[in-house]
Amino acid sequence: MYLVKTSPRALFAALIPLAIVEAVLMVFAIAGGQVVSDPEGVPAPDLILTLYGGRMAINAAFLFAGHIVLRQWTMSSRFAYALMGGVMAAASYGIAIRNHIQLAAPGDGTVVTFGLLPTIAGMIGGFLYSQFAGLSPVARAAGPSPAANPAETPPPLVFDGPVRVRTSVAGVAIAALMPAVLATLLPYTLLPLLMNGFADKSTAHIFAAVIPAQTFLVMLVISVIPATIFMLCLHHVARAMGRRSAWEYAAIGGAAAFACALLLAFMAPLLAVLTVPAAFCGAVMGALYRRFAGLEPVPLPEPVIATDPEALVGADHPSRHQHGVILSN
Template sequence: MYLVKNSPRALFAALIPLAIVEAVLLVFAIAGGQVTDPAGVPAPDQIVMFYAGRMAMNAAFLFAGHTVLRQCKMSSRFAYGLMGGVMAAASYGIAMRNHIQLGAPGDGTVLTIGLLPTIAGMIGGFLYGQFAGLVPVARAAGTTPHANAPAAPPAIVFDGPVQVRTSVAGIAIAALMPTVLATLLPYTLLPLLMHGFADKSTAHIFAAVIPAQTFMIMMVISVIPSSIFMLCVHHVARAMSRRRAWEYAAIGGVAAFACALLLALAVPLLSALLVPAAFCGALMGALYRRFAGLEPLPLPELVVASDPNALVSADHPSRHQHGVILSN
């Protein structure tokens, strides 16, 4: 039996999705305060303290959930993904109840907005289980074998045929890549955005709001199509018996280029997206392969037979000729 190791590096990786979501919610809260109550917008130091406090809460809850799973001797990625969602939802609920969140959501949107940190927490929990690695229970407990103790059983190895797993978490991570890449685009326009405002404080707020708004819009409109695209790429690669990351990247890039080319034939203006689409598809394929993992090929399905004489191979003579019964 194995347990997931304690890993600061994995905890840092698990906090990345939560950090992005918390930053988006923080930007929207500041922008809303700038419109409704400009005088009540907190100072930058206070904003940083709010953000640091929320991230510290998320880190503490994630590590507490990891500790509970270790005590329960659970190490599956599904369990860690579920734990991350529960811990992120609990952290969000406590922050809302104790007014640790910078801006409260509007009436009737508390649960809806809470889905964002919950989903980010599920991805974060999955990332922790992925990056931390496993350790045997005996080593995790710190026990040392006695001199006369029997030797530990050899490690289980497998040299049979394998295939890339179908991973929901891997699809979700890969499907967010178009959103992330599209969000990076407004940052190249920040000097132009800030130059058009006489009030530099307003310029800074809008410069932060536009990427956050781009992130939300792209996530809503692209996650489902990107998930379907990634699932198709995975099954094409599996049908071609491809397992390496660069092979998944090549298949994803070609598939994305083909999809963009079909759209460009209908709307010629979209031809400018051919190269970015190919790059995004290649990145999605490589990311999926990185997080999906391998599994053994399934065994053939059991055959239900009612006639023992039919249990012969394909090249048996009875398969190629018919027996004859002469009637009287």
């Protein structure tokens, strides 16, 4: 039996999705607070940093506590850690709402809706923790040393049979986020031009933060379902071709995305400029999926339900190539 290791590096990786979501929600809270409740003022940077740091500290503490609980329960599956991450992120969000660790409270009827993003990010974070931390064998109970009796030492588990890339829901979810993440990088190249259009620099800074956040959410809503379908198709095509390496998945993803963008360009020529970015995005999606999916043994053939024992013969058996004759009276 194995347990997930305790790793600060894995905890840091698990906090990345939560950090992005918390930053997006805080940016919208700042923008909404300035436009609606306090048009003349902007929250002090110290207050913003304190609230953001407090939220991330709560998230980190809850994730670590959930990891310790799963170790006590000797649970190490990816599903268990993803579920733990979602529960802990939802609990952290509830504590923040109850204790006003936020710039602005969600509007009436939106508390649960706003909590979905941290919950999903927490599930991805829990999955990332289990991926980056690695596994370690459970310590044996006190007793004679295995070296004292080599005959009782169990051989290490190895497998040299055929393998294939797993179908991973979490891997698909992470890969499906890449179009939104990469599209969010575009507004940063235009920020100097956008900020020059505002006379008030405080307003310019807020919009400089809001525009990438808005781009991320809009692209997330638009692209997550098509990207999920694309990733599932890519995975099954690569599996049918017998490809297993990350480079092969990246090449197949880039070629498939380029072909899709090229087909769209025939219908709308203006979309031709997206062919190269689409190929890059597809390659990143394929490589990321392969990184987080892992391998599994090829399943054994399905058992055959037979009612006639005489039919249990091979394909090359003579009875398969000729028919018996029954002479009728």
